[in-house]
Amino acid sequence: MVPAPPTIVHLDADAFFVSCELARRPELRGRACAVGGRERGIIASASYEARAAGVFTPMPTARALRVCPGLILIPPTPGLYGEVSARMFDLCGEFTPWVERSSIDEGYLDLRGKGLTDEASVSASVRRLQARLWSELGLPVSFGVAANKLVAQVASKLRKPRGFVVVRPGAEAEFLAPLPVGRLPGIGAKTEARLVELHGLRLIGELQTLPDGKLEAAFGSGWREVRAAALGTDDRPVVTEIGEARSYSQQETFASDVCDRGQLIQVLKGMVDELLPKVRRDGKRVRTLTVRARFPDFSEGLRARTLPVATDLEAPFYPLLEPLLTAAGAAARPVRLVGVRFSGVEEGGGQLELFGETEARRRRLARVRDELNAARGAGALRHGHQLANPGDDT
Numbered sequence: 001m002v003p004a005p006p007t008i009v010h011l012d013a014d015a016f017f018v019s020c021e022l023a024r025r026p027e028l029r030g031r032a033c034a035v036g037g038r039e040r041g042i043i044a045s046a047s048y049e050a051r052a053a054g055v056f057t058p059m060p061t062a063r064a065l066r067v068c069p070g071l072i073l074i075p076p077t078p079g080l081y082g083e084v085s086a087r088m089f090d091l092c093g094e095f096t097p098w099v100e101r102s103s104i105d106e107g108y109l110d111l112r113g114k115g116l117t118d119e120a121s122v123s124a125s126v127r128r129l130q131a132r133l134w135s136e137l138g139l140p141v142s143f144g145v146a147a148n149k150l151v152a153q154v155a156s157k158l159r160k161p162r163g164f165v166v167v168r169p170g171a172e173a174e175f176l177a178p179l180p181v182g183r184l185p186g187i188g189a190k191t192e193a194r195l196v197e198l199h200g201l202r203l204i205g206e207l208q209t210l211p212d213g214k215l216e217a218a219f220g221s222g223w224r225e226v227r228a229a230a231l232g233t234d235d236r237p238v239v240t241e242i243g244e245a246r247s248y249s250q251q252e253t254f255a256s257d258v259c260d261r262g263q264l265i266q267v268l269k270g271m272v273d274e275l276l277p278k279v280r281r282d283g284k285r286v287r288t289l290t291v292r293a294r295f296p297d298f299s300e301g302l303r304a305r306t307l308p309v310a311t312d313l314e315a316p317f318y319p320l321l322e323p324l325l326t327a328a329g330a331a332a333r334p335v336r337l338v339g340v341r342f343s344g345v346e347e348g349g350g351q352l353e354l355f356g357e358t359e360a361r362r363r364r365l366a367r368v369r370d371e372l373n374a375a376r377g378a379g380a381l382r383h384g385h386q387l388a389n390p391g392d393d394t
């Protein structure tokens, strides 16, 4: 009989902020780089090359520049990290609907229901996701695959960057035993130092076998949880956002590069008009609009604006398209691809009508339009700007 494969995945992007920046500036790959503020700032994220030179987070920038004089300091890009994070979890969502986001660059996936029956197919499948994150987003991500969240999390952090560690179900305790106690989630550097100093406890394996009384002396009333963790037991489920759209997005690649700004705005408006009815249908509202442009040299511009309140109407977003497209760098360059994305998804029900009467009226109109379109086929009733190109109105 084939043993059951591990089905819980923990993913953790490597040097996330720096990696987001390097995806846009690949010429800096392999160099000692860090994202951080220059004036009295701190280092928020350091490349592995910078880490090798002694740069850590959070270290004052001034000190980082002293320990690593050649350090390339990159100022943080507003909006970029959230957007890359959203795209990372979108790709995960295409892989499995069971996605739990635990931070901007870490999360869990549950592969049950994917029909993967053995360890080899699980590995191959997760490795394809890892390869996609690298090829499509330029993002190095480490993966741990195990029978539960705790062991998957430890595994993902073991061989960074772009690590890939699978722990066979049943081998949890054996896997954890030789690792330092600080590898156990919840045991920080200070606790680890105290455990070594006061109790001579260095390895997780020692926490597995230490007599109850001694473990209690070291950890107090929580010692049973420590024992369970050291043995690699964990029954927390992956808490997924299934059924809840995390974002609404659309993009279009042109057959030939487009220079005409009017045409680009037209395409973007069309996307807004296709996505907002979906937002209304799901009973949601959205707050943030991101416009993306890709250029013939494959560099990309990305700019986002967040409304003061979430809405499910098209109108508040139209005026943002042109400035965002310009800010994304599409003012004077041919464009190969444009896309829009709505994030900051909120529940639509029971909110105050902060835009007052006008918004209430617009919403009623929007609903009527959605119903008509649903009844007569999409496009039965269009916005004025959608009729600008009568040629394609078939």
Ligand SMILES: [Mg+2]
Residues within 6 Å of the ligand: 012, 013, 014, 015, 016, 105, 106
């Ligand atoms: Mg990370």
